[in-house]
Amino acid sequence: MSRIPTGWKTRRNAELGLLAFAMSIVAVFGATVEANQFDEIRMTSWIPAALVGILFLGLHVVVRFTAPFADPVLLPAVALINGIGVGFLRRLDLAKAIANKQPEPGIFAGTGGRQLAWTLASLILAAILLLVIRDHKIVSRYAYTLGLVGIVLVMIPAVLPSSISEVNGAKLWIRFGSFSIQPGEFAKLALVSFFAYYLVRKREVLSLASRRFLGIDLPRGRDLGPVVTVWLLSLLVLVFEKDLGTALLYFGLFVVTLYVATERASWLIIGLVLFFGGVYLAYLLGASVGGPFANFYDRAEVWLDPFARANYERVSGSSYQLVQGLLGLGSGGLFGAGPGAGSPGKVPEVRTDFIFAGLGEEIGLFGLTALLVCYLLIVERGLRAALAVRDSFGKLVAGGLAFTLGLQVFVILGGITGLIPLTGQTTPFLSAGGSSLMANWLLVAMLLRISDAARQPATGTGPDRAGPKKAPVQLHGAMTEVIKP
Amino acid sequence: MNAPLRRSGVVILVLFGLLFANLNWVQFYKADEYRTHDYNSRVTVAEYETPRGVIEAGGTALAQNKTTDDELKYLRTYPEGKIYAPVLGYKPVIGGATGIESSENDFLSGASDKLFGDRLSSMFTGDNPGGGNVVLSLSTKAQEVAWKQMTNNQRGVTKGAAVAIDPSTGAIQAMVSMPSYDPNPLVSHDTEEAAKAYQKLANDEDDPLINRATGATLPPGSVFKVIVSAAALQNGYKTSSEIEAGSVYKEGGATIRNSEEEVCPGSQVTLKEALTESCNTGYARLGVALGADKVKDTAKAFGFEDDTLKVGDLDSGAGLTVAASRTGDIQNQDGSTDTAALAQSSLGQRDVRMTPLQGALMAATVANSGQQMRPYMVQKLLGPDRRTIYTAKPESLRDPVSSTVASDLKDMMVSVVENGTGTRAQINGLTVGGKTGTAQNAEGANPHGWFIGFAFDGDKPVSAVCVMLENVSGGHASAEAARIAGLIMKAAAGRGGD
Numbered sequence A: 001m002s003r004i005p006t007g008w009k010t011r012r013n014a015e016l017g018l019l020a021f022a023m024s025i026v027a028v029f030g031a032t033v034e035a036n037q038f039d040e041i042r043m044t045s046w047i048p049a050a051l052v053g054i055l056f057l058g059l060h061v062v063v064r065f066t067a068p069f070a071d072p073v074l075l076p077a078v079a080l081i082n083g084i085g086v087g088f089l090r091r092l093d094l095a096k097a098i099a100n101k102q103p104e105p106g107i108f109a110g111t112g113g114r115q116l117a118w119t120l121a122s123l124i125l126a127a128i129l130l131l132v133i134r135d136h137k138i139v140s141r142y143a144y145t146l147g148l149v150g151i152v153l154v155m156i157p158a159v160l161p162s163s164i165s166e167v168n169g170a171k172l173w174i175r176f177g178s179f180s181i182q183p184g185e186f187a188k189l190a191l192v193s194f195f196a197y198y199l200v201r202k203r204e205v206l207s208l209a210s211r212r213f214l215g216i217d218l219p220r221g222r223d224l225g226p227v228v229t230v231w232l233l234s235l236l237v238l239v240f241e242k243d244l245g246t247a248l249l250y251f252g253l254f255v256v257t258l259y260v261a262t263e264r265a266s267w268l269i270i271g272l273v274l275f276f277g278g279v280y281l282a283y284l285l286g287a288s289v290g291g292p293f294a295n296f297y298d299r300a301e302v303w304l305d306p307f308a309r310a311n312y313e314r315v316s317g318s319s320y321q322l323v324q325g326l327l328g329l330g331s332g333g334l335f336g337a338g339p340g341a342g343s344p345g346k347v348p349e350v351r352t353d354f355i356f357a358g359l360g361e362e363i364g365l366f367g368l369t370a371l372l373v374c375y376l377l378i379v380e381r382g383l384r385a386a387l388a389v390r391d392s393f394g395k396l397v398a399g400g401l402a403f404t405l406g407l408q409v410f411v412i413l414g415g416i417t418g419l420i421p422l423t424g425q426t427t428p429f430l431s432a433g434g435s436s437l438m439a440n441w442l443l444v445a446m447l448l449r450i451s452d453a454a455r456q457p458a459t460g461t462g463p464d465r466a467g468p469k470k471a472p473v474q475l476h477g478a479m480t481e482v483i484k485p
Numbered sequence B: 001m002n003a004p005l006r007r008s009g010v011v012i013l014v015l016f017g018l019l020f021a022n023l024n025w026v027q028f029y030k031a032d033e034y035r036t037h038d039y040n041s042r043v044t045v046a047e048y049e050t051p052r053g054v055i056e057a058g059g060t061a062l063a064q065n066k067t068t069d070d071e072l073k074y075l076r077t078y079p080e081g082k083i084y085a086p087v088l089g090y091k092p093v094i095g096g097a098t099g100i101e102s103s104e105n106d107f108l109s110g111a112s113d114k115l116f117g118d119r120l121s122s123m124f125t126g127d128n129p130g131g132g133n134v135v136l137s138l139s140t141k142a143q144e145v146a147w148k149q150m151t152n153n154q155r156g157v158t159k160g161a162a163v164a165i166d167p168s169t170g171a172i173q174a175m176v177s178m179p180s181y182d183p184n185p186l187v188s189h190d191t192e193e194a195a196k197a198y199q200k201l202a203n204d205e206d207d208p209l210i211n212r213a214t215g216a217t218l219p220p221g222s223v224f225k226v227i228v229s230a231a232a233l234q235n236g237y238k239t240s241s242e243i244e245a246g247s248v249y250k251e252g253g254a255t256i257r258n259s260e261e262e263v264c265p266g267s268q269v270t271l272k273e274a275l276t277e278s279c280n281t282g283y284a285r286l287g288v289a290l291g292a293d294k295v296k297d298t299a300k301a302f303g304f305e306d307d308t309l310k311v312g313d314l315d316s317g318a319g320l321t322v323a324a325s326r327t328g329d330i331q332n333q334d335g336s337t338d339t340a341a342l343a344q345s346s347l348g349q350r351d352v353r354m355t356p357l358q359g360a361l362m363a364a365t366v367a368n369s370g371q372q373m374r375p376y377m378v379q380k381l382l383g384p385d386r387r388t389i390y391t392a393k394p395e396s397l398r399d400p401v402s403s404t405v406a407s408d409l410k411d412m413m414v415s416v417v418e419n420g421t422g423t424r425a426q427i428n429g430l431t432v433g434g435k436t437g438t439a440q441n442a443e444g445a446n447p448h449g450w451f452i453g454f455a456f457d458g459d460k461p462v463s464a465v466c467v468m469l470e471n472v473s474g475g476h477a478s479a480e481a482a483r484i485a486g487l488i489m490k491a492a493a494g495r496g497g498d
Helices: A012-038 A043-066 A074-099 A110-132 A136-159 A183-206 A221-240 A244-262 A265-288 A291-304 A320-332 A355-388 A392-416 A434-455 A473-483 B002-029 B031-035 B042-047 B099-103 B105-109 B113-125 B140-151 B191-203 B221-234 B271-277 B280-290 B292-301 B339-345 B356-367 B403-419 B477-492
Strands: A174-176 A179-181 A211-213 A216-218 B055-057 B060-067 B074-077 B133-136 B160-165 B172-178 B242-244 B248-251 B254-257 B268-270 B310-312 B319-321 B378-382 B388-391 B396-398 B431-439 B448-457 B460-469
Touching: A012 A043, A012 A074, A043 A074, A043 A110, A074 A110, A074 A355, A074 A434, A110 A434, A136 A183, A136 A221, A136 A392, A136 A434, A183 A244, A183 A392, A183 A434, A221 A244, A244 A265, A244 A392, A244 B002, A265 A291, A320 A355, A320 A392, A320 B002, A320 B031, A355 A392, A355 A434, A355 B002, A392 A434, A392 B002, B002 B031, B099 B105, B099 B310, B099 B319, B105 B133, B113 B388, B140 B160, B140 B172, B140 B460, B140 B477, B160 B356, B160 B477, B172 B477, B221 B271, B221 B280, B221 B292, B221 B356, B221 B403, B221 B431, B221 B448, B242 B280, B248 B280, B248 B339, B254 B280, B254 B339, B268 B271, B271 B280, B271 B403, B280 B292, B280 B339, B292 B339, B356 B403, B356 B431, B356 B448, B356 B460, B403 B431, B403 B448, B431 B477, B448 B477, B460 B477
Parallel strands: B055 B133
Antiparallel strands: A174 A179, A211 A216, B055 B060, B060 B074, B133 B378, B160 B172, B160 B460, B242 B268, B248 B254, B310 B319, B378 B388, B431 B448, B448 B460
């Protein structure tokens, strides 16, 4: 703690307090589940919540030493969502065990237990990131490697045979037996870092307006190259991975980092026109040509009228999941049935894509709104770190990551609530699954790292003029060189 | 770069606002619609939260509940299985109920207005009492005898039906349909098992899911002579009136013969003798002499062509749907009477079709001095606490014939059982009347055997019955029906079943 100058508030104790509050909600959730499932709250009910709490406490300690100025809201908000996720998955395991008259699953057994183990793994990864990457700008050194890795990760499921990569019509996975990973979850981290680096270098070129047309600045034709490339890439993802959500995610993250880097609204407009034009074209092609576009067309049809008998009873790509999710949400109503008192087992894929619908039946509109606010807090705190951090790379990485997280939450929650066509995204921190959890915890660790840099007293401006020992003077020099073409 | 970052924050805020607005739409505005939607199986779970009312008869529970430890808390069970299945129907987890389970569903589930008070008080006490109980008019003794005798009939017949009615009230005493089915697998909480069990029954060529007592319309054969007799008696004939007979009668291309040489070979026979011996030539000539309109009108007066009859609850009017019995057109294409068809129709052949329930109603009408009581099965409705909420008040359905005509018909039908074709229906100590029927139905197929009849204890009618056996082999198809009818009426009259 010696390197923390006196008079600067680290807000670590606020983080600890918020974390304790979040964990008490997780504990109450677990106890209510038991009360509703067993009609009694047993002495052992606090164990899963306590274990989750200890894990987060561990990360808190790591943050205290490695990122003392990090945003104090991020960790507790994510911990709350993660904890509720583990508790809800364990609740599904309990209900299943009761229904099948099996003994109660152990702490690390079942989906909830596995999720607890994945949480442990994710927190270790996040801690390693915080320990190894003491300055986020180091990442920019590996930008091209990360960019290549990102594109490869995106493309892997598309080129793999469907038997390995396809789940529920979307090719987003790599499966080995019962084990599967979603490489796209990690790809977004790599791609954001690459985009940030690339745009920091190119921003001045890209922000040169060459022509004004209809009141907006249009970039020069040759500067459109990269954005067209990424647009084509995301449309390829849409067609070959059969997933609109993932395409929207990659494209959105690129367009937003581009916009933030260049401060030109024209990029946003071009991006949106290209994306929605492409989506509409895919829809029309699906209706007339079929082939690789058919899946997307089916999803759009199902989305337009999920309750139509023809859509509900169709053999493949039926609206059954969507409808059951909506019925679960509707049955929950304003206040929900209460944790453990609903029938989330009726919703297909309730452990993964539809976990929000399953939760919604039990915690109601009020509970879901609270969760939404937590997500919003994480995203806005991430953007705030981007605003406050001093270097362009950090701004773009933090802004890109936070925006992507927000967009992903929008895509999956919008999908299961019928706002947009359903796509196979995971719900960050809630859905069962290691890839998503690990990738998103890495994302949070990166946001923690950048927010630490943002709130850290700058060299020569804080009350302690000595500043941190490892002032990244050299790196700043490198970055300056990078920015000037 | 800060301005676009701030704007990105606003974009996220807008997107989350859209999510929030949409959640309100789904969880608040549409909540009620989704909660009760057909696709929402939570409705089923809620339905099984409280015990469904018991269906009972004579102190025996016919449909009751077993507590389970699965998601649906109560399993419907039918302890008497096949015996009552065609009447009770079944209440499956998925799909609609049938039989009394369907027609009394509101009362059994507790949703009926009659149980409003119980629902209201349960809101204060907190414990949900469940649905109301339905007491049927069936006599368990008569029902068991009917089931046993039908399924163990001496001719190995596999399809048929039997109905017994209290002539003076219209209360159904027994209703059996054969083959029947075990309703228990159909209400299994394992919906796949239930669907499989249903598919098997639905694919069965013998149609076990059909209640033949109310749903089968078959040619009644000579049972229809009761209608022609009533038409004649209403049009000036006496039981002693001589009608033309003979061993053969040819009319418009149809040749009518008697079942045996010794039946009414003479040219004249009294109306009473004609019914007693079941004289085909006499009744064919009589029908032609009366004309198609009179025959059809009388049939209609007895309940033929009734498309709306339901037998169940007199109060709500709900119940098992009774298929309409028909006399057919009996017309040439130009609208004139087809006399060949009329001659054959007068014997209950050609296009005449009748349900066993209609047969029982005809016998009951004769026994009840010409007044046909509306048939019913729901005797009482009891609250969850078993207090009586409703008791059936018998009501008249129609008055087909005067008491004089009814008395003559009774006289003739008693003669059938005492001296004629229906002797096997006789019961010691009771006065029994009836009419047999042997109905040709298809080329080369064995005829259907019918018997409709009634039993009097002194002057008091105690039971009216109809027994129908499909495709009876070994000749005298109606004799076995008469024997079974006698035993059912004996049980219904409380004269000991076995």
